[in-house]
Amino acid sequence: MIDLQHITQEYKTSDGKGTFYACKDVNVHIRPGDIFGIIGRSGAGKSTLVRCINLLNRPTQGKVIVDGKDLTQMSDAELRAERRQIGMIFQHFNLLSSRTVYDNVALPLELVNTPKDKTREKVMPLLELVGLTEHANKYPSQLSGGQKQRVGIARALSSDPKILLSDEATSALDPETTQATLQLLKKINKELGLTIVMITHEMDVVKQICNRVVVMNKGVVVEEGDVIDVFRDPKSEVTQAMLGSALAARSLPQPMIARVKKLLQTERPDGRKLHLMRLTFVGNSTTDPVLSKACSLFNLDFNILLGQIDEIQNESYGTLTLVIEGTPENFKQAVDYIASKGVRVEELTNVI
Numbered sequence: 076m077i078d079l080q081h082i083t084q085e086y087k088t089s090d091g092k093g094t095f096y097a098c099k100d101v102n103v104h105i106r107p108g109d110i111f112g113i114i115g116r117s118g119a120g121k122s123t124l125v126r127c128i129n130l131l132n133r134p135t136q137g138k139v140i141v142d143g144k145d146l147t148q149m150s151d152a153e154l155r156a157e158r159r160q161i162g163m164i165f166q167h168f169n170l171l172s173s174r175t176v177y178d179n180v181a182l183p184l185e186l187v188n189t190p191k192d193k194t195r196e197k198v199m200p201l202l203e204l205v206g207l208t209e210h211a212n213k214y215p216s217q218l219s220g221g222q223k224q225r226v227g228i229a230r231a232l233s234s235d236p237k238i239l240l241s242d243e244a245t246s247a248l249d250p251e252t253t254q255a256t257l258q259l260l261k262k263i264n265k266e267l268g269l270t271i272v273m274i275t276h277e278m279d280v281v282k283q284i285c286n287r288v289v290v291m292n293k294g295v296v297v298e299e300g301d302v303i304d305v306f307r308d309p310k311s312e313v314t315q316a317m318l319g320s321a322l323a324a325r326s327l328p329q330p331m332i333a334r335v336k337k338l339l340q341t342e343r344p345d346g347r348k349l350h351l352m353r354l355t356f357v358g359n360s361t362t363d364p365v366l367s368k369a370c371s372l373f374n375l376d377f378n379i380l381l382g383q384i385d386e387i388q389n390e391s392y393g394t395l396t397l398v399i400e401g402t403p404e405n406f407k408q409a410v411d412y413i414a415s416k417g418v419r420v421e422e423l424t425n426v427i
């Protein structure tokens with residue numbers, strides 16, 4: 076659906092002598108129906124990249140392919156037509172304060188001289204969709220932040236786009252309103268089949284509605300993948316830092332580490348040994364009694380130290396940190412058995 080190929084955006088440095096890269100050789104592929112997250116710290120190049128999709132930013136180098144067509148090669152008229160397929164919503168809503176809710180939503184239709192009755196036929200169902208029918212005649216100043224963003228969403232949808240770009244659309248909203256807005260975007264993605272590209276600096280937003288994500292840092296993509304994989308196994312330091320609290324919940328508190336180290340060094344009877352393990356469960360494996368089966372099959376004992384379960388994209392995932400005791404042979408068989416049930420098994424040797 077959207078192919079960003081080798082996108083580079085250069086600017087002159089403030090002294091005018093050097094070159095600064097807001098994006099450098101970025102390649103991103105977005106599939107139809109994706110809710111695609113672009114995440115990174117401030118200044119990472121997220122807005123620059125997303126604004127290349129509708130050529131609000133014309134990249135210094137690279138191709139922007141939307142639905143098989145290269146936007147960078149189009150004439151101005153072709154580009155204007157193509158941009159109608161790409162709606163956009165913004166952190167600060169960008170509504171016209173002198174126009175009512177209805178007139179804000181109608182604006183893109185007015186700009187292409189749509190007759191009044193056709194405009195009404197389009198605008199009223201959109202107001203219904205975003206839950207603003209009874210506010211149609213109000214002005215933006217009479218609305219809450221969440222309602223203003225709903226106007227922004229309805230306006231973006233008025234030209235029947237195939238793609239919706241969202242630049243930090245929930246950053247100015249409180250947590251409850253953020254939830255409601257994300258749910259609305261999810262509904263639009265599902266019911267209208269819209270592909271959504273979302274910039275955010277909050278992993279929580281990605282976790283709640285995106286199916287794929289790229290992580291950017293200093294103008295380059297440092298990680299890309301299905302959201303569940305990136306959360307389960309973040310590779311880059313930037314991603315790990317951004318996941319912050321979610322990963323902290325997987326780590327043993329310092330005082331416990333000292334106790335566990337001591338415990339692991341204790342002698343066990345009958346050639347049994349202790350192992351500090353982390354199991355990561357996804358989907359069905361979160362509900363199957365994999366661990367208790369392994370322990371009864373292979374005569375192991377276990378002691379749970381830390382556990383966490385979460386939900387991403389309607390799929391559960393969780394981690395358990397535990398000490399397992401058994402003979403080396405039984406332990407190895409149990410690990411193979413657990414892994415064969417789709418659970419990732421790691422021995423946390425770095426703690427010892």
Ligand SMILES: Nc1ncnc2c1ncn2[C@@H]1O[C@H](COP(=O)(O)OP(=O)(O)OP(=O)(O)O)[C@@H](O)[C@H]1O
Pocket residue numbers: 086087096097115116117118119120121122123124276
């Ligand atoms: N027109 C411009 N001229 C010079 N530098 C620019 C221009 N636009 C953006 N930049 C710089 O490019 C870098 C990337 O900016 P961009 O807005 O894409 O980052 P971002 O990840 O969206 O950040 P934020 O989350 O703060 O919006 C920043 O260092 C910014 O200052």
